Amino acid sequence: MEYQQGENRHQLALYTTCLDDMVPHDNSVRFIDQFVDSINLQELGFQSLPFQGRPPYNPADLLKLYIYGYMNRLRSSRDLEKECHRNLEVIWLLKNLKPDHNTIARFRKDNPKAIKRVFRFSVEIAKNFNLIGGMLIAGDSTKLRAQNSKKNNYNKKKIQRHLEYIDNKLEEHNKALSTADGDQKEGLEKQVEHSKQQRRKYEQLQKKLDEDKTSENPQISTSDPDSRHQIVRGTITEVCYTAQTTVDASHKLLIDYKLTNQNDKKGMGMMLRRAKSILRTNQFTALYDKGYHTGSEFRTADNLGIKTLVAIPAIGRASQAPNSAYNAEHFVYNREKDTYTCPQGNELNSNQTRYKARNYTFKQYKTRACKSCPVRHECTTAKVNGKIIQRSEFTQNIQDNATRVSQNKSVYKQRQALVEHPYGTMKRQWGFDHIMTKKGLRSASADFGLIALAYNLKRMLNLGIKLPGRFALLHVWPGKVPIAQKQALKLILKGKVQYLNFFPVYFPNFE
Incomplete structure (x- = not known):
């Protein structure tokens, strides 16, 4: 049986083509190339580092590599380094540059704020072409x-359990040492020293937790702080x-x-x-x-x-009345009189004292009619004062939301x-259910920023395929001549324009 035969690997060949011809004109890698080339990276905060000897890589090239990687489910700097050597699309995108994985990883770690601004740039592009309704x-x-296991995360209770366990072990080892000799004694002494080192480690962690006065439940992660x-x-x-x-x-x-x-x-x-x-x-x-x-x-x-x-x-069990018909939401509030009326028609009044809770203040409303009310056992379990309604400073805002939802x-x-x-x-x-970096919130934000950017660009690319002419919005006019939005859209939809310049973008004043 005959099969199709491949070419001889050792046969010399002359290709009458260039690198650009190997990538189709509708390939998404061209989309990425034109998107990044249309951004002034220095204005967005990407810094060109000073150098001695060999020049550094252009931030635009590293940004293109990351966007391509995230859009194709590649986040590891080592995987991206491999793609620079074997992936024709990446070779085209980076013009045959081959940065190493350390250079690639440092770029992501050092530019979280600038990456966020690139994401906002994508949002402004979408707004300019009415892809965002804003309603x-x-x-x-x-x-x-x-990148931090549960084992390497500690709170006060967990550290206390470790310390108690170590103390018990030390007590056992000390008892065994009193009767041990020779090699057995030497082994026990090593275990005792190890336990003491562990105890010192947990005591240091406990001290840090005790110094944290800002958190309700302080905790420490040792791998990703x-x-x-x-x-x-x-x-x-x-x-x-x-x-x-x-x-x-x-x-x-x-x-x-x-x-x-x-x-x-x-x-x-x-x-x-x-x-x-x-x-x-x-x-x-x-x-x-x-x-x-x-x-x-x-x-x-x-x-x-x-x-x-x-x-x-749902209302918490502790806040519910024995009969749900007498829950607090069935008590009618009169804003003018600042009173509540219960389902039995009794009026609950406040002494106008504002009590302080952890994060808010509230007033209490009650009535003496509770003492002789025939349905008291259905309304409250209180033995002395009867039903008490609490109205916080935010209750009206909460009720307004409930009205809107209904x-x-x-x-x-x-x-x-x-x-x-x-x-x-x-x-x-895509399988992006975890953070790749492990150097804190700043680096983690850069990782998720690239995920969000890749999602938006992929989505815009898909919308461009579905909506005729939209793909052209991410190419650049050869002379970079600015065009009014409506005029540009008309030219694109008529097929008279192949390339289009980006519009100025607006960046809100927050990070």
């Missing part, structure tokens, strides 16, 4: 596993970072991200301020899940003039489909 956004967070042990879902925990993101509803493009090591409780207000600055308007609706249901964050949103829809969590149920149903789309692509499809 409906959704916010959420995802946990990304850090800024990572924190957090609940991922249910009872599953990981040492990880939290990525807060904001997604626009029009084409599910990311408009903002921020990597933190905190939970969602205080995340909404910060992300809304940033969204208002990016979109340059507050005339949009923001959707969030119940993890963001915090009174102070609602106050922030209302002060910003932003309409929020946040899912309402009136816009169909809008809120869109939240999960919007905000989970990027996470499905990043974590499930």
